[in-house]
Amino acid sequence: MSTSPWEVESIAHRAASAFQQGHVVSTVGYLMLGLLLTASLMTVVGIVLIYAERKVAAHFQCRLGPMRVGWHGVLQPLADAVKLMLKEDLVPAKADKILHLLAPYLSLVATVLTLSIIPLSPSFQVVDLNIGIVYVLAVTGVGVLGVLVGGWSSNNKWSMLGAMRAGAQIISYEVSATLSLLVIVMLAGSLKLSDIVMSQADGWWIWKGHGVSLVAFLLFLISSTAELNRTPFDLPEGESELTAGFHTEYSGMRFAFFFLSEFVNMFVASAMMATLFFGGWMPFHIGQWEFFNAVMDWIPPFVWFMGKTSFFIFVYMWFRWTFPRLRVDQLMLLEWKVLLPIALANLLLASGVVVSGFHF
Amino acid sequence: MTVHISTLNDRTTVPENSKSSLNTQEFFINMGPQHPSTHGVLRLVLKMDGETIREVIPVLGYIHRSIEKICEHNTYRQIVHLTDRMDYLSAVMNNWAVSMAVEKAAQIELTDRIEYIRTILAEMQRLQSHQLWWGVTGMDLGAFTPFLYGFRDREMLTDIFEETMGARLTLNYIQPAGLMFDIHPDFVKKTKDYLKYFKPKLEEYEALLSANPIFQQRLRDVGILDREKAVSLGATGPVLRACGIPYDLRRVEPYGVYEKVSFKIAVGSVGDCWDRYSVRMEEMRQSIQIIEQLIDNIPEGKFITKKPAAKITIPEGRYYSQMETARGVLGVLIVSTGKEKPYRFHLRSPNFNNLWTITQMAPGSRLGDLVAMVSTLDLVIPDMDR
Numbered sequence: 230m231s232t233s234p235w236e237v238e239s240i241a242h243r244a245a246s247a248f249q250q251g252h253v254v255s256t257v258g259y260l261m262l263g264l265l266l267t268a269s270l271m272t273v274v275g276i277v278l279i280y281a282e283r284k285v286a287a288h289f290q291c292r293l294g295p296m297r298v299g300w301h302g303v304l305q306p307l308a309d310a311v312k313l314m315l316k317e318d319l320v321p322a323k324a325d326k327i328l329h330l331l332a333p334y335l336s337l338v339a340t341v342l343t344l345s346i347i348p349l350s351p352s353f354q355v356v357d358l359n360i361g362i363v364y365v366l367a368v369t370g371v372g373v374l375g376v377l378v379g380g381w382s383s384n385n386k387w388s389m390l391g392a393m394r395a396g397a398q399i400i401s402y403e404v405s406a407t408l409s410l411l412v413i414v415m416l417a418g419s420l421k422l423s424d425i426v427m428s429q430a431d432g433w434w435i436w437k438g439h440g441v442s443l444v445a446f447l448l449f450l451i452s453s454t455a456e457l458n459r460t461p462f463d464l465p466e467g468e469s470e471l472t473a474g475f476h477t478e479y480s481g482m483r484f485a486f487f488f489l490s491e492f493v494n495m496f497v498a499s500a501m502m503a504t505l506f507f508g509g510w511m512p513f514h515i516g517q518w519e520f521f522n523a524v525m526d527w528i529p530p531f532v533w534f535m536g537k538t539s540f541f542i543f544v545y546m547w548f549r550w551t552f553p554r555l556r557v558d559q560l561m562l563l564e565w566k567v568l569l570p571i572a573l574a575n576l577l578l579a580s581g582v583v584v585s586g587f588h589f
Numbered sequence: 590m591t592v593h594i595s596t597l598n599d600r601t602t603v604p605e606n607s608k609s610s611l612n613t614q615e616f617f618i619n620m621g622p623q624h625p626s627t628h629g630v631l632r633l634v635l636k637m638d639g640e641t642i643r644e645v646i647p648v649l650g651y652i653h654r655s656i657e658k659i660c661e662h663n664t665y666r667q668i669v670h671l672t673d674r675m676d677y678l679s680a681v682m683n684n685w686a687v688s689m690a691v692e693k694a695a696q697i698e699l700t701d702r703i704e705y706i707r708t709i710l711a712e713m714q715r716l717q718s719h720q721l722w723w724g725v726t727g728m729d730l731g732a733f734t735p736f737l738y739g740f741r742d743r744e745m746l747t748d749i750f751e752e753t754m755g756a757r758l759t760l761n762y763i764q765p766a767g768l769m770f771d772i773h774p775d776f777v778k779k780t781k782d783y784l785k786y787f788k789p790k791l792e793e794y795e796a797l798l799s800a801n802p803i804f805q806q807r808l809r810d811v812g813i814l815d816r817e818k819a820v821s822l823g824a825t826g827p828v829l830r831a832c833g834i835p836y837d838l839r840r841v842e843p844y845g846v847y848e849k850v851s852f853k854i855a856v857g858s859v860g861d862c863w864d865r866y867s868v869r870m871e872e873m874r875q876s877i878q879i880i881e882q883l884i885d886n887i888p889e890g891k892f893i894t895k896k897p898a899a900k901i902t903i904p905e906g907r908y909y910s911q912m913e914t915a916r917g918v919l920g921v922l923i924v925s926t927g928k929e930k931p932y933r934f935h936l937r938s939p940n941f942n943n944l945w946t947i948t949q950m951a952p953g954s955r956l957g958d959l960v961a962m963v964s965t966l967d968l969v970i971p972d973m974d975r
Contacts, residue, residue, distance in 0.1 A: 290737040386618045390640065390956070460731055461803050469626040469729045470960050551797070553804045554731025556957040557640055 235430075235511075235530070237348070237423040239357035240266065263355040267345045271493055274344075276306045278492040282546055289550040316481030321384055324478065328382035333479065333486035336375030340490040340497065342368045347500045348422050350510045350531040361422035362414055365501065366407050369456070372494065373399040376458075376465060379487070380475035391474025394557055395458065395465030401564045402455035402462075405448055408572035412438070412445035412579040413505040426509035431516055433508040439587055441579040446506045448572050450544070453498040455560070458491060459545055461552035464560060499541035503534060510534040615643060622651045626729045626960045629970035631944075635959070642959060645951040647944055653974040660934040665691045665765055665901045668934065673759045676940065676972035678718040679914035681710045684763040686912035689844060690921040691765040693910055694903035701846075702890035703767045708845035709883050710750075710762065712876040713780070716787075717746045718915035719873050722967045726866065727798050729964040730807050735798050742790055749779050765901055767893030780884055784877055791873060799870065808863035812950040812962035815860060822949070823942035826917025827868040828966060832860035838913035850882045862958075865965040900929040916940055916967055941973040 244259035280295075280303065287294025295302025320329050343365055345355040358364050373396060380392020414420055416438055417428040428434075434442045455462035466474040476487050503509055510530035514522045555563070581587075618635050621627035630651035636644035656675060660668045669687050673680035685707055692699065724739020747757045752773040754762040762769050798804050814824070816832045829836055837854045839847040855871035857864025905927040911920040917939025924933035943966050950962050 286733075290734050291741055292737065386616065394640075463731065464957075467731070467957070469731065470957050472624060550734050551801075552732060553727065553798070553801060553807060554957075555803055556807060556955055558955060559806055 235351045235427065237351045237354070237357060237427070239354040239423075241356040263345065266353070266355055267341060270344050270349075271341055271489075274493050274496045275489045276310070278496065278542065279306045279309070279488075281542070282492070282549075285543065285546040286550050289547075310485070313481050313485045318483065319478070319480045321478050324384045325382040328378050329478070330483070332375050332379030332382060333483045333490075334375070335378060336372050336490040337486050339368055339371035339375065340493045342371075343497045344493065346422065347497065348426055348504060348509055349534055350529070351423075353531060354423070357421065357423045359421045361425075362410055362420045362505075365497075366403070366410070369494070369497070370400075370403060372490065375487070375490070376475050379479065380465075383475075383478035385478050387471045387473070388475050388477045391465045391467065391471045391477070394467075394471075395475055397557075398462065398464060398560060399456050399458075401561065402452040402568075405452040405564060405568040405572045406456060408569075408576050409445040409448040409452065410501075410505060411576055412441055415576075415579055415583045416442065422504055422509070425505060426511050429508040429511050431514055433506065433511070433513075435506045438579070439582055441575055441582050442506060444571065444575045445579070446502065448568060448575065449502060449506075450541075452564070452568060453502070454545065454548060455564070457494050457498060457545070459495070460549040461555050462560060463549075463554055464557055467554060469554075495542060495545050496538065499538045499545065500534075502541050503537035507537045508533070509537075620959070626963060627970075628725070628963065628968050630974075631963075631968065631970050633947075633959070633963075635956075637956070640955050640957075642951050642954055642956065645948050645959070647947065649970075649974050651974065652971050654971075656975045657934050657936060661931055664929050665903070665931070668931070669764055670761055672936075673761055674971065675936070675938065675975060676914060676916065676919070676969045677758050678721060678969055679714060679916065679919070680758070680760040681707075681714040681763060682912050682914040683919060684761065685711060685845075686910065686914075686919045686921050688763050688765045689912065690908055690910040690923050691901060691903060694906070694908040694923060694925065695765070695901055697766045697895055699767065699894055700890035700892075701888045703892060703894070704846045705883055705887045706768060706772055706892070707763055708847065708850075709780070709880055709887070711845065712879045713746055713749070714760070715915045716873055716876045716880075717743050718967075719869050719876075720746075722869060722915075723794060723798070726961075726964045727804075729960050730804060732798065732801075732804070735794070738790075738794070738797070742787060745783055745786070749776065749783065752776065752779070764893075766895040767891070771892040772887075777884055777887065780880065784881060784884075788877065791870075791877075795870070799866070805863065807957070807961055808866055808965070809861060810859070811862045811954065811958045812947075812965065813859060813861045814946050814950050818949050819860065819946060822945050824917070824946050825939050825942065826913070826915070827855075827865055827872065828917065828943045828946060830855060831857035831864035831868045833858050838911060838918060842911070844912065846883065847879075850879050852879050862961045862965040865967075869967070902927060902929050911937070914939060916969065916972070917943060936975060938972045938975065940968050940970070944968055944973060 240259050240263040244256050244263070247255035247259060283294045283305070295305035298304040298308050320326055346358060346361055346364060348354040348357070376395040376399070377392045380388040380395065413425060413434055416434055417425040419425060419428070435446055458465050466476070468474070471477070476484055479487065510533050512525035512528055512530065512533050514525060615636055615638050618637055619632060620635055621632040622630040627633060632648040632651065634646040634648060635642055656671050660671060669684050672683040672687050676683055720739045720743045724736040727733070727735025750760055751757050753776050754760050754769070814828070814832055816834060819829050819832045820834070825836070833856055835854045835856045840854055852875045855868040855875065857868050903923070903925045905925055908923045908925065909920060911918050918937065919939055920937030922933070922935040922937070923931045926932045947962055947966065951959050
């Protein structure tokens with residue numbers, strides 16, 4: 230399929246081959262590397278995105294944002310983390326204590342599990358599952374459990390309303406998100422993320438797919454925003470309506486966990502858009518232009534990946550600091566009466582495109 | 590209109606006419622007094638059926654300071670200083686309303702200069718109040734950026750006020766018989782510069798928020814208030830005008846120099862949140878026009894016509910005067926026994942009457958709509974809880 234020189238080797242794959250050759254130390258080393266990569270990615274992404282969000286917001290709003298702690302406030306997220314850790318850990322007297330304590334971890338776990346599968350570069354991917362996309366969709370669906378449990382166990386009516394909204398919203402929009410990703414699965418002919426990236430060596434799916442992938446991309450952009458609980462779909466939180474929604478009763482680190490998972494989820498969604506529609510770590514290639522393609526290959530794949538992902542993260546932030554919030558019934562109407570029919574029709578059209586071999 | 594606070598005890602009821610086969614229960618929820626969108630310390634007790642509002646019961650009194658009673662223990666000059674603490678976003682108009690009542694009663698003549706300056710300041714204050722309201726409305730509906738834009742532009746007007754009046758929020762400048770002191774030498778230039786700056790910004794406001802389809806969807810056909818109810822509940826200001834009733838005291842009973850300027854009264858047609866929004870946006874444009882017509886023509890003359898005596902006495906009798914503030918009609922009733930302090934002092938505040946319209950608008954709509962309604966009523970709670 231591809232003419233590119235890239236060879237994908239995930240960390241899990243390396244650990245497996247080391248194990249087969251009997252190198253126990255290397256196997257353990259690779260497994261540790263995988264864990265470390267996932268954990269550090271989680272931390273770094275969280276910290277960088279929190280800083281980025283504040284700076285982006287500040288510039289949208291004609292102000293400076295954090296400026297005092299470190300150069301242009303770069304150490305502010307660390308200061309925030311210290312503050313959050315020192316805060317009192319509150320559990321409401323009549324809350325369901327075990328579930329209340331468990332909920333933030335449920336959210337976090339769902340996020341961590343997806344991080345391991347993201348192809349950061351050909352040599353930098355923890356696991357390369359052959360059911361990659363199905364795995365991502367299944368695991369991100371667990372995140373809603375944390376929100377639901379958190380809102381329900383808080384014994385607060387506002388939290389309860391927020392949790393109910395979140396449940397309805399995230400599960401509904403999951404449908405459109407899945408249908409739009411299926412378009413790329415059909416075009417690429419694989420569920421494996423590395424295969425999907427490789428299939429874009431001669432051009433990204435966003436324009437190879439003759440419009441159907443563009444529609445799928447827009448659908449995914451909208452429905453993933455809803456799944457991330459970000460403006461204009463931030464109803465579960467809805468601070469002006471529900472005071473703070475599902476996390477009203479959370480303080481300190483537990484509150485931070487909810488937000489950390491939201492930010493990392495934003496990274497995951499952006500990474501998925503970059504990977505599926507814009508070639509992931511694959512450089513920008515044009516058909517037979519050998520020289521141009523060679524120049525593009527000079528830029529490391531990791532930089533390509535991060536560049537594309539950062540752009541989509543910026544788009545999410547742009548949404549957040551521009552749009553007002555929808556109302557709960559308008560939100561549902563948008564999904565079930567607008568996005569879903571379009572997604573279904575698009576999927577049908579895409580199957581036509583694939584069967585007729587109409588794509589590039 | 591029936592509002593029964595006693596229903597608060599009636600906790601678990603199955604909704605009447607419920608078509609659902611599920612065994613649902615209505616529940617009560619407190620919105621406020623510390624809720625982010627109740628603009629201060631308003632408490633709304635909501636009877637909810639899921640996300641649908643069945644009944645709204647406003648509960649007041651969390652910031653009550655007995656201003657009217659305190660006024661009855663103070664001289665007329667001292668009273669003025671209390672009024673800017675009520676509707677702090679219409680401080681100039683509040684001062685003016687009381688001063689006007691006293692001036693009418695004591696038959697104090699004013700110079701043109703005083704009237705011009707008062708009118709300009711009142712319009713600047715209306716502009717400032719609407720800017721803040723615009724930002725807050727954006728924030729209430731989930732867009733935080735407008736809030737800071739509104740504040741950015743408001744801040745510059747506040748700086749101009751500070752130079753002339755020495756205060757930033759509780760402006761205390763208008764007093765019976767004139768003004769506290771003359772305007773700052775830079776006042777005219779800075780005001781003109783500001784208008785030049787703000788006109789394009791108003792277009793930016795429209796592009797950022799008014800033109801946004803989500804925002805329009807949140808306001809159109811939401812919180813419809815019909816004319817009869819608006820009138821019978823005593824709603825005034827943009828809330829009344831949004832229903833299509835062009836009642837504006839600046840035209841109906843002109844004061845200051847409003848007779849000398851040309852401006853349009855902004856009116857809506859449906860009386861929904863969108864109309865209330867549009868009316869205020871148009872009022873900002875009209876305020877700019879009014880200021881532009883007056884700012885170059887401030888006549889020379891005294892800024893106070895009577896030596897500021899500590900004690901003004903007004904003849905025995907009942908006196909009433911009213912003023913169109915940023916939120917509606919502020920009425921001032923003075924009952925005098927001929928002494929230096931009023932026998933009875935009463936204020937008719939616009940916010941109090943406007944608030945009660947929510948009991949008529951809200952039932953049947955969603956929780957998110959209530960936020961839009963409270964927001965477009967533009968409430969300032971200390972003004973109701975006098």
